Amino acid sequence: MTDSVALQVDNLRKYFQVGKRQTLKAVDDVSFTVNKGEVLGIVGESGCGKTTLGRTVARLYEPTSGKILFNGKDITTKPDAELLWFRKKLQMIFQDPYASLDPRMTVGEIIAEPMDIHNLASGSERHEKINYLLSIVGLNPEHANRFPHEFSGGQRQRIGIARALAVDPEFIIADEPISSLDVSIQAQIVNLLTRLQEERGLSFMFIAHDLSMVRHFSHRVAVMYLGKVVEIAPSGQIHASPLHPYTKALMSANPIPDPVVEGSRTRISLPGEVPSPINPPPGCRFAGRCPHAHGRCTEEDPVLKEVEKGHRVSCFLY
Amino acid sequence: MEQTITDQELSKAAGKPLLSIEDLQVSFHTYAGEVHAVRGVTYSVEQGGSLAVVGESGCGKTVTVQAVMGLTPMPPGEIKGGRIIFDGKNLLTLSEKQMQSVRGKDIGMIFQDPMTGLNPTMTVGRQIAEAIVKHQNLSRREATERAVEMLSLVEIPNPGVRAYQYPHEFSGGMRQRAMIAIALACEPLLLIADEPTTSLDVTIQSQILELLQSLQDRLGMTIVLITHNLGVVARLSRNIVVMYAGKVVESGSSSDIFYNSAHPYTQALLQSVPRLDRPSRMELASIPGTPPDLFQPPAGCAFAPRCKYAMKVCIEHDAQPTVVGDGHYVSCWLHHKANPNPLTQKLQNGGSYQ
Numbered sequence: 001m002t003d004s005v006a007l008q009v010d011n012l013r014k015y016f017q018v019g020k021r022q023t024l025k026a027v028d029d030v031s032f033t034v035n036k037g038e039v040l041g042i043v044g045e046s047g048c049g050k051t052t053l054g055r056t057v058a059r060l061y062e063p064t065s066g067k068i069l070f071n072g073k074d075i076t077t078k079p080d081a082e083l084l085w086f087r088k089k090l091q092m093i094f095q096d097p098y099a100s101l102d103p104r105m106t107v108g109e110i111i112a113e114p115m116d117i118h119n120l121a122s123g124s125e126r127h128e129k130i131n132y133l134l135s136i137v138g139l140n141p142e143h144a145n146r147f148p149h150e151f152s153g154g155q156r157q158r159i160g161i162a163r164a165l166a167v168d169p170e171f172i173i174a175d176e177p178i179s180s181l182d183v184s185i186q187a188q189i190v191n192l193l194t195r196l197q198e199e200r201g202l203s204f205m206f207i208a209h210d211l212s213m214v215r216h217f218s219h220r221v222a223v224m225y226l227g228k229v230v231e232i233a234p235s236g237q238i239h240a241s242p243l244h245p246y247t248k249a250l251m252s253a254n255p256i257p258d259p260v261v262e263g264s265r266t267r268i269s270l271p272g273e274v275p276s277p278i279n280p281p282p283g284c285r286f287a288g289r290c291p292h293a294h295g296r297c298t299e300e301d302p303v304l305k306e307v308e309k310g311h312r313v314s315c316f317l318y
Numbered sequence: 319m320e321q322t323i324t325d326q327e328l329s330k331a332a333g334k335p336l337l338s339i340e341d342l343q344v345s346f347h348t349y350a351g352e353v354h355a356v357r358g359v360t361y362s363v364e365q366g367g368s369l370a371v372v373g374e375s376g377c378g379k380t381v382t383v384q385a386v387m388g389l390t391p392m393p394p395g396e397i398k399g400g401r402i403i404f405d406g407k408n409l410l411t412l413s414e415k416q417m418q419s420v421r422g423k424d425i426g427m428i429f430q431d432p433m434t435g436l437n438p439t440m441t442v443g444r445q446i447a448e449a450i451v452k453h454q455n456l457s458r459r460e461a462t463e464r465a466v467e468m469l470s471l472v473e474i475p476n477p478g479v480r481a482y483q484y485p486h487e488f489s490g491g492m493r494q495r496a497m498i499a500i501a502l503a504c505e506p507l508l509l510i511a512d513e514p515t516t517s518l519d520v521t522i523q524s525q526i527l528e529l530l531q532s533l534q535d536r537l538g539m540t541i542v543l544i545t546h547n548l549g550v551v552a553r554l555s556r557n558i559v560v561m562y563a564g565k566v567v568e569s570g571s572s573s574d575i576f577y578n579s580a581h582p583y584t585q586a587l588l589q590s591v592p593r594l595d596r597p598s599r600m601e602l603a604s605i606p607g608t609p610p611d612l613f614q615p616p617a618g619c620a621f622a623p624r625c626k627y628a629m630k631v632c633i634e635h636d637a638q639p640t641v642v643g644d645g646h647y648v649s650c651w652l653h654h655k656a657n658p659n660p661l662t663q664k665l666q667n668g669g670s671y672q
Contacts (some may be wrong), residue, residue: 131625184374184604185608211520235598253521255550257555257576258576259572
């Protein structure tokens with residue numbers, strides 16, 4: 001493992017027990033790395049396990065098996081008490097800007113809370129740091145004394161970003177940070193994240209269902225389907241030459257805001273819907289909806305293998 | 319269903335709007351004051367046409383169609399003025415009883431949330447049959463048969479079995495199909511689809527859009543689509559109305575709006591979305607600030623505080639619609655004939671602007 005790898009995830013699994021004998025395989029044998037200063041986008045439809053993956057990597061969930069190495073250190077099974085350093089380096093930005101801020105705390109207290117936990121600043125230094133954080137996310141120092149309900153969704157998301165930056169993290173997991181915002185506000189937040197990422201050399205796991213936004217912000221994109229990563233490639237290639245039949249369908253289903261382009265596109269339409277991740281059948285998870293499925297697909301699980309440099313896909317076609 | 323509109327009727331109606339909304343004003347009275355949600359909206363859709371109403375949350379797009387359906391909650395809502403002419407009648411002057419024969423029969427509506435739009439205590443088939451029994455004088459049995467036909471029209475597999483199931487046994491995409499079946503059960507002249515795919519995954523969204531497209535082609539139905547997703551609009555609609563802060567800021571054909579947009583808001587909106595067919599990590603053209611508070615709508619153009627071209631007149635007076643092309647209207651002082659320096663050079667194009 002080289003120094004440039006910020007996060008390495010090996011064969012990570014997160015299963016949930018539902019009922020007596022049923023297992024929900026939310027994340028099933030997922031491996032990837034995120035380099036320092038790199039943005040890895042995780043894209044997939046609802047229920048594919050992308051949020052569970054983010055939360056398991058952040059150790060908000062206990063992994064069922066597998067390994068998570070952060071800066072080369074194994075954090076998979078460390079107790080919470082030994083994870084304080086990790087939580088300082090890795091922060092999360094959540095989807096719902098209404099539910100993720102404590103309504104009884106002022107914005108200043110919300111932003112300062114992580115600093116207090118890690119004993120980073122006190123007194124006037126703490127005060128200045130709050131003002132500084134508010135200014136870099138595009139808010140004013142006066143906002144520190146207000147409460148979350150006084151802010152719009154976009155402003156709340158900025159507060160969430162300021163809170164994540166309060167401990168000078170190296171790595172941020174952003175779980176659908178813009179999906180609850182209006183179009184014109186989404187662009188503001190993505191531009192802000194892009195600027196912060198570049199200025200501070202942050203590493204990101206950017207989890208979202210909006211393919212065009214993920215591709216826009218990420219250096220590499222991983223596509224998930226029913227708990228598995230089916231394809232991972234540089235963001236240019238994932239659109240220009242997608243390989244997995246699911247990625248192709250996902251690309252073609254995403255409408256492009258241009259009537260001429262839309263009118264001339266050929267669409268791959270998938271029959272049916274994503275099956276339940278409870279006790280999934282053996283073989284490729286996508287086989288039931290795949291136009292290219294053949295005998296082997298329903299018997300054997302394809303592994304993620306490299307077909308071009310940096311482009312890995314799990315499909316028997318390649 | 320193909321016989322709903324005869325060729326004769328079609329030619330008679332050709333070019334004549336099926337629905338025309340004129341200067342509609344809707345307010346809501348709240349404890350904090352009066353919210354001017356819709357402030358003089360005018361748009362129309364022709365027989366067999368497809369119109370998209372685009373705008374961000376709170377711009378009044380849903381409130382406008384609620385008024386069309388007679389579903390404005392009153393109180394706190396109040397229709398302060400304007401006319402809604404549908405098929406020659408002003409819907410705002412109809413009694414609730416008369417409105418009931420329009421709603422569901424002549425105008426069908428699909429709501430955003432397929433999880434809450436259906437009644438959880440009734441089978442799906444019965445919910446479809448309910449409308450048929452009410453409006454078409456069929457017996458319950460005939461209506462149920464018709465419900466099964468409707469389910470197969472919206473491409474639900476095993477319609478005969480599915481009709482006897484409850485909404486919780488349907489997935490999100492299936493529920494949205496069932497809602498479409500209910501809306502279409504009485505062969506409406508007009509279908510209003512309010513964010514029909516917003517809560518669905520992209521591959522399911524694609525299936526639903528395909529269905530709407532084929533229903534329109536096959537049945538010649540008039541569709542008003544309300545959405546904030548410009549990609550969906552590009553795929554489905556021939557005409558577009560762009561709304562901002564309770565007003566229409568621009569309207570025109572799909573190519574007028576995507577390739578020749580005249581209003582700075584429309585342009586900014588088009589440039590603020592990343593596209594799969596563009597290089598990534600390019601700075602997105604974001605619109606600074608947030609939409610105005612409609613408790614006290616500004617005297618001038620509501621977009622002026624966020625507009626990079628704003629002039630003094632924009633802050634003081636609201637612009638009236640100006641014709642900038644055949645059927646292409648924009649409410650912006652930049653294009654007004656009173657402007658001594660009308661823009662000779664086109665503002666940056668949205669859709670295909672590089």
